[in-house]
Amino acid sequence: MNILAINGSPKGKRSNTWRLTSAFLDGIIAWEENGRKQAPAIETLNVNALDIKPCLGCFSCWSKTPGMCCIHDDMQAVIEKILWADVVIWSFPLYYFGLPGQLKNLIDRQLPMSLPFMSAETESGGHPSRYDMNGKRTVVVSTCGFYTAKGNYDCVTSLFDRLCGKDGYAAIFCGQGELFRVKELADRTNEYLSWVRKAGEEFASGEISGETRDELDRNLFPRDVFEAMADASWGVGESGEKEDPSLVFTRQMAALYRKQAWPGRDIVLDMNYTDIGNTYRIVLGESGSRLETEPAEGFSAGFTTRINTPLSVWRSIASGEIAGDEALMKHLYSVEGDFDLMMHWDDYFGAASGADGGEMDAGESDAVAGGGPAAGANASEPKTNxxxxxxxxxxxxxxxxxxxxxxxxxxxxxxxxxxxxxxxxxxxxxxxxxxxxxxxxxxxxxxxxxxxxxxxxxxxxxxxxxxxxxxxxxxxxxxxxxxxxxxxxxxxxxxxxxxxxxxxxxxxxxxxxxxxxxxxxxxxxxxxxxxxxxxxxxxxxxxxxxxxxxxxxxxxxxx
Known part of the structure; x- marks a missing residue:
């Protein structure tokens, strides 16, 4: 199997979308190896590194030099690789509800691959292919910065419906794409990537199953949680001024609060960062979380739980670099007040799964406190007694x-x-x-x-x-x-x-x-x-x- 993966992100290999594409390719490779078949030949093109100029619309490739563009750049080599491939994977982030500009140039420059004659195969007209494209398969992989992919890919699907036929390609559209670069959320994003990998295996053996498709279409986090984290990630307050990194980090942690876990009384969590001298208060209430900065005279009311930790330690715990329970055993941080919050951290700050208000999975909270019921566990799984x-x-x-x-x-x-x-x-x-x-x-x-x-x-x-x-x-x-x-x-x-x-x-x-x-x-x-x-x-x-x-x-x- 010959596979051409076209990376249309200006970020190249640092692209969030490319992480999904890599997982998909891993799935194809795993299937081929399990079937003891010859490993697929994979070619990767980073569009950002290619010299591909915009189409001139001169139609020389149709009339003067049929099949050859008058612009001499890297596009002719790209066409040759497309013709070589059995599978072409288009990988790109959503830009203004469409494709990044350089990738759109590449698609425009595929004109030499078509014949100039009008085709009667489509209702609105079109042009037949110059080459035999039967048996070739197409995959489209994309992430966007909205909480959901639904309703945001109409332009993209219209384009590929026209290029490949309405059911002529497989698509993985993932909202909340920026979260794939956040180490603190690796548990949830890695879970999604495992389903992308499974999709690659299924694609190699036939087609992506309905179960896998459902998991791929599931949002990483509920809308309110994602949008709160996304707003906090910019590091600026409502006034537009840049905020302290410790405040941004704590605000994002507060955004993960799962209000469904509210125990009937508000919980006051103080985060005291001992290395920088900043203390923030997170109030966990029935309707959500509220973040407060410590006034000069201190907080007027007491806390339920107070975590005394260097910011560097808590960041390492949240990103999974060090286990929270091990850090506690080594006295890298300490806890005052009610320890119940720590033992059930997953309930309050567990990484969420898809739909708004949906159930929570055990996410970064395992690393933070190492306690609490297994929020992501299967409730029907037999337990010891x-x-x-x-x-x-x-x-x-x-x-x-x-x-x-x-x-x-x-x-x-x-x-x-x-x-x-x-x-x-x-x-x-x-x-x-x-x-x-x-x-x-x-x-x-x-x-x-x-x-x-x-x-x-x-x-x-x-x-x-x-x-x-x-x-x-x-x-x-x-x-x-x-x-x-x-x-x-x-x-x-x-x-x-x-x-x-x-x-x-x-x-x-x-x-x-x-x-x-x-x-x-x-x-x-x-x-x-x-x-x-x-x-x-x-x-x-x-x-x-x-x-x-x-x-x-x-x-x-x-x-």
């Missing part, structure tokens, strides 16, 4: 202590039913180990083993399972608590992992020492109540857990 880990043990400890025979049967029944209960959850290895361990303890009792030995041993087994995972890459509790803290992404968060490692160790120690007093209780008249008695300390430990998982991250955040 610690209750399924605990049920077999609880039934065994309570029922078997009351009646060894019937309690063991009840425990085995629960273990057998456990796969049914797990049907809508994601099972972990600990769920399975627990079922096997409880079944083994129950069978031991049914075969005549002493309950004064088996029941204390079951507590020890349970504690050993917890304690052992403290030395694993992911401690036991993290497999379950991740559901409330950004899903799988939480497992890459050192603060989350350290918190869970400590809690897992605490629970492991508790159940490793529980057999000590259980042995004594089993030899008294209170033996049948051992399950109830042994639930007192776990209840207190549960209270400690709820407190610690909030206190410890705050403790680290305060530096």
């Amino acid at each position: 610690m209750l399924l880990l605990l049920i077999p043990w609880i039934v065994f400890w309570v029922a078997a202590a009351i009646d060894g025979f019937w309690g063991s049967l009840a425990s085995i029944a629960v273990c057998v039913l456990l796969p049914v209960l797990m049907r809508r959850t994601k099972a972990t290895v600990y769920d399975q180990v627990s079922a096997l361990a409880v079944a083994a303890c129950s069978i031991a009792l049914l075969t005549g083993a002493s309950s004064t030995l088996i029941i204390p041993s079951s507590y020890f087994l349970f504690g050993a399972m917890w304690a052992a995972t403290c030395f694993f890459k992911v401690p036991l509790t993290a497999h379950y608590s991740k559901n409330s803290y950004n899903g799988e992404a939480a497992l890459r968060n050192p603060i989350f992992m350290r918190t869970n490692r400590i809690l897992t160790a605490a629970w492991g120690v508790l159940y490793l020492i529980t057999p000590i007093w259980t042995c004594f209780i089993m030899q008294t008249d209170a033996a049948s109540f051992v399950g109830a008695i042994n639930s007192i300390l776990p209840a207190l430990m549960g209270v400690f857990t709820a407190w610690f998982q909030k206190w410890y991250p705050r403790h680290i955040a305060r530096g």
